Amino acid sequence: MRADPIQHAIDEDLVRVLYAQDPIAFFSHWFSIAVLLAIYWPAIPSPPLFIACFGFYAAANCAGLALWICNRRYPHLLSPRGWINLHALRGVLLYSAPGLAIWFAFQSPQSDLPLLHTVMLVTLAAGVFMSNGFDLLNFATAIPFLLFPSIVLHFGVHTFDRTILAIVLAFFFCAINVYALSYRKLFQQVVQARVDQQYLAESLAVQKHVAEEASLAKTRFFAAASHDLRQPLHAIGLLAASLNEPAATPAQHAKTAEHIVYNVEALNQLFNQVLDLARLESGVTQVIRLDFRLSELFERVGSQYRPQAAAKGLALRIAPTSIVVHDDPVLLERVLSNLLSNAVRYTEEGAIWLGFRRAGRSTGGYIEVRDSGIGIPPEEHERIFEEFYQVANPQRDARQGHGLGLPTVKRLVGLLGGELQLRSAPGRGSVFRFPVQAGEASGVVASLNETVAGAPAAQGRRVLCIDDEPSILEGLSSLLGRWGCTVRGARDETAALAALDDGFLPDAVLCDYQLANHRTGAQALTAVRNKLARSGHEGVVTLLITGDMASAELAALALQGIPVLHKPVTAARLRRTLDMLWQQAERDKTRVASAPESSVAQMADAAGAAGRMEKDVSRDVAGAPPFAAQREARHGQESASPREA
Numbered sequence: 301m302r303a304d305p306i307q308h309a310i311d312e313d314l315v316r317v318l319y320a321q322d323p324i325a326f327f328s329h330w331f332s333i334a335v336l337l338a339i340y341w342p343a344i345p346s347p348p349l350f351i352a353c354f355g356f357y358a359a360a361n362c363a364g365l366a367l368w369i370c371n372r373r374y375p376h377l378l379s380p381r382g383w384i385n386l387h388a389l390r391g392v393l394l395y396s397a398p399g400l401a402i403w404f405a406f407q408s409p410q411s412d413l414p415l416l417h418t419v420m421l422v423t424l425a426a427g428v429f430m431s432n433g434f435d436l437l438n439f440a441t442a443i444p445f446l447l448f449p450s451i452v453l454h455f456g457v458h459t460f461d462r463t464i465l466a467i468v469l470a471f472f473f474c475a476i477n478v479y480a481l482s483y484r485k486l487f488q489q490v491v492q493a494r495v496d497q498q499y500l501a502e503s504l505a506v507q508k509h510v511a512e513e514a515s516l517a518k519t520r521f522f523a524a525a526s527h528d529l530r531q532p533l534h535a536i537g538l539l540a541a542s543l544n545e546p547a548a549t550p551a552q553h554a555k556t557a558e559h560i561v562y563n564v565e566a567l568n569q570l571f572n573q574v575l576d577l578a579r580l581e582s583g584v585t586q587v588i589r590l591d592f593r594l595s596e597l598f599e600r601v602g603s604q605y606r607p608q609a610a611a612k613g614l615a616l617r618i619a620p621t622s623i624v625v626h627d628d629p630v631l632l633e634r635v636l637s638n639l640l641s642n643a644v645r646y647t648e649e650g651a652i653w654l655g656f657r658r659a660g661r662s663t664g665g666y667i668e669v670r671d672s673g674i675g676i677p678p679e680e681h682e683r684i685f686e687e688f689y690q691v692a693n694p695q696r697d698a699r700q701g702h703g704l705g706l707p708t709v710k711r712l713v714g715l716l717g718g719e720l721q722l723r724s725a726p727g728r729g730s731v732f733r734f735p736v737q738a739g740e741a742s743g744v745v746a747s748l749n750e751t752v753a754g755a756p757a758a759q760g761r762r763v764l765c766i767d768d769e770p771s772i773l774e775g776l777s778s779l780l781g782r783w784g785c786t787v788r789g790a791r792d793e794t795a796a797l798a799a800l801d802d803g804f805l806p807d808a809v810l811c812d813y814q815l816a817n818h819r820t821g822a823q824a825l826t827a828v829r830n831k832l833a834r835s836g837h838e839g840v841v842t843l844l845i846t847g848d849m850a851s852a853e854l855a856a857l858a859l860q861g862i863p864v865l866h867k868p869v870t871a872a873r874l875r876r877t878l879d880m881l882w883q884q885a886e887r888d889k890t891r892v893a894s895a896p897e898s899s900v901a902q903m904a905d906a907a908g909a910a911g912r913m914e915k916d917v918s919r920d921v922a923g924a925p926p927f928a929a930q931r932e933a934r935h936g937q938e939s940a941s942p943r944e945a
């Protein structure tokens with residue numbers, strides 16, 4: 301990739317160096333013409349031919365000067381290579397005349413003329429070496445014309461001194477060629493070093509600019525984030541302090557508690573939004589594409605926002621479509637939820653429209669969210685995709701959002717392989733659209749609206765919790781206990797294995813990712829699963845809980861097929877995930893029980909593959925988790941709705 305710029309830079313420098321010497325060469329050649337004329341003048345051999353030859357020499361010299369003037373005046377008329385080639389042509393014309401003119405010296409009765417002419421030619425050759433030695437073409441088209449005729453003619457005389465002169469000339473010819481070779485190498489190295497330095501300086505300047513921009517963006521991000529996080533925290537602090545107020549009535553306490561809950565919810569919501577963005581940034585969010593009916597997804601998100609739209613007197617219209625798309629329904633739902641939520645919030649009258657358009661695409665088309673709302677001025681079209689940027693909320697009132705929706709949407713659409721487009725003007729509403737790929741109707745394996753309803757109850761389940769943090773173990777035990785589970789807490793892998801030895805056979809194992817003594821939750825879960833498998837207790841549900849964002853580690857977990865929840869995990873999310881995993885485990889058990897023996901092994905393989913290849917669930921029909929289950933279990937665990945607590 302770097303070869304071309306370097307060759308171009310070499311050519312540019314060559315043009316500069318070759319043409320820089322031309323005015324001096326012009327006068328040197330007039331001097332050479334004068335000297336040669338002077339030595340031939342007493343007895344010019346073959347005068348007409350002599351005049352033609354020297355006339356040509358003078359004309360070629362003038363043409364050389366004209367070329368130099370052209371290059372100075374119109375440097376962009378030709379490419380650097382073009383100028384180099386023209387200069388080489390000038391060399392052929394200019395040096396062939398004095399080189400071939402030595403023939404006149406051998407026609408003359410004056411015996412010292414060949415020697416004098418040869419001295420002139422060697423002087424010219426030295427000049428060519430100095431001015432054209434950098435370039436092979438210019439050197440090779442000048443030197444042979446100057447020296448070859450002379451070498452051949454001196455050899456042809458067959459006298460001792462002329463043969464020696466011919467040999468010396470040949471040696472000189474070879475020597476300047478060798479010197480010119482190293483001269484050229486040196487020149488190329490110098491140019492390359494200069495280009496490298498320039499390239500380095502430019503890329504450093506770019507990187508510095510990028511780093512400064514990133515640092516500014518980070519500062520803005522933290523300023524806004526800390527402000528928005530501080531607000532509810534501040535309120536919670538004040539409200540909590542007022543709970544100690546002895547004079548307050550129970551009704552006032554209840555009101556204060558209600559406010560605290562509201563602020564905690566707000567904090568949680570903001571925290572989730574920031575974490576979602578961080579997850580998208582760190583690349584741990586996986587895209588899991590399925591074939592599904594777009595109308596089902598439209599209905600699903602539409603039904604979430606219809607009540608809010610209706611409360612504002614807005615119509616939420618969903619255009620009917622029969623298209624099957626091949627995309628990630630979970631991520632797509634988040635995109636649409638954010639866009640619809642904005643459409644409802646920034647529209648006071650009229651309607652909101654959600655639909656699919658082919659828009660000239662042969663496969664797939666565009667999903668569009670349109671509103672007749674306040675619109676966005678063109679100068680804000682880029683900035684609204686910056687984190688925490690809001691067009692009209694300078695006082696950063698949390699009730700008007702935080703400015704994280706569109707940055708999330710933009711990253712999600714990018715992750716899905718598309719580009720978010722915006723058409724909007726103040727007072728004329730907004731249109732957000734992005735592309736989706738068409739899928740195969742035959743590839744639709746389940747309805748998106750399948751839910752985990754009817755999931756087996758948690759009542760009576762045995763759960764083994766592994767966490768080195770006693771307060772978390774305490775919290776988990778009390779929560780799971782309230783759901784009717786029998787809980788056993790373990791501080792590390794050894795304690796967990798000891799619990800199994802004691803005869804505690806769990807239905808689920810919940811494990812923190814970072815454990816004490818440099819052990820990971822994945823290692824602990826593997827040890828527990830292996831021990832259970834050895835005692836014939838297969839199919840235990842395992843769930844990792846992590847605050848980690850490192851994509852390499854999460855990718856490794858995905859390979860092992862271990863579901864992951866990201867902290868902070870709400871009670872509702874934990875419950876839904878466990879319900880789903882138990883439901884899935886029970887389905888697997890039923891399938892294995894009802895399958896003929898020969899296919900049980902295949903199923904086991906398929907189930908393993910489903911775990912390992914989460915990206916490809918659509919192709920593993922037997923192991924494909926329902927959409928609702930997937931939403932809970934996949935290790936992105938992003939909020940399904942933008943405003944979900």
Ligand code: ADP
Pocket residue numbers: 642643646671673674675676684689690691692693700701702703704705706707729730
């Ligand atoms: P939030 O809506 O929470 O402020 P977003 O990132 O979703 O954050 O949007 C950023 C800004 O873009 C909003 O503050 C709003 O000014 C503008 N915006 C987004 N969607 C719309 C829309 N449909 N109509 C008008 N303005 C919008």
